Amino acid sequence: MNTRGVDPDSVYAWLCGRSLARVVPQPVADQGGFRVDTGTEAEISRWVFPMVGPGLVALARGLQDPRYLLKLCGEADELRSILPGGWQVEGGNFFMQSSGARFEAAPVDAYAIDVVRNDAVIAVRILAEDGTLAASGYAGETPDAFAYDRIATAPAHRRQGLGRAVMAALQGARRYPGTPERLVATEAGRALYERLGWRTLSAYSTATFVRP
Incomplete structure (x- = not known):
């Protein structure tokens, strides 16, 4: 598994398809990642980063609303290590390709x-x-x-x-x-897809702001 991020073009292409499936706006390049302005009550925007970079760190320091999500093609520990206090990180998902x-x-x-x-x-x-x-x-x-x-x-x-x-x-x-066929899978889903010949491109982790 690649723990150093993935090809940005692969992430962008997947996000374009995902946005269509979710009926949300198309992703735009922002801060070294891709921003999707979902605009729902539960989520204003999400940023998906192919790898850790200064833009991700800057965003984490400036955002203080749980409705802004930071996603990383990387391990939860890697994401946690570069975030300031107040952020909660969850892993256990995987960016995969058929x-x-x-x-x-x-x-x-x-x-x-x-x-x-x-x-x-x-x-x-x-x-x-x-x-x-x-x-x-x-x-x-x-x-x-x-x-x-x-x-x-x-x-x-x-x-x-x-x-x-x-x-x-x-x-x-x-x-x-x-x-290319792509998706984000849970741990259980990953095992199923790997048996079907899929490969894991990276872990996929999420950070949510939980306290000031």
Whole structure:
């Protein structure tokens, strides 16, 4: 795993796809990273940094609102070590890229798969026989990257192969099959994706301001 950051172009391309999937503004270069002005009640903006740099340190010294998030393609300890007091750091996530292989999903005969494409955004919903939502996921696609986002399976329907079915359905709806596929995974998700041939580009850590 690369603990010294990742290629900025890779991060930017992924963020462009993620912003499409989340219906938020596109990222802009800022302070050596990329800023996304999410503009929600819970989050005003987030900065994603491919590596530690002076801009990240300067921002951390100037921001004092928990609705501004600082993200780093790096380990939590690395991010924690350069922040002033008042910031809380969480790790446990990983920035990953596909090997390019196709997802192979077993049939899910007891479920219905619904795939909806709206321009550059793909949404997949898997419904149980009673009509309840069993699993879902989204992707945002640009000519430079295919970003998977919010892949989730309801607790009552786990271990049925539905997560893989969601990924396969999203992948099958691509318009640019040769573009890199990227996502941010949890520790559990990372193990699954690595078994499918994905590789970890870096750890992915988050800092939130918690006290003055």
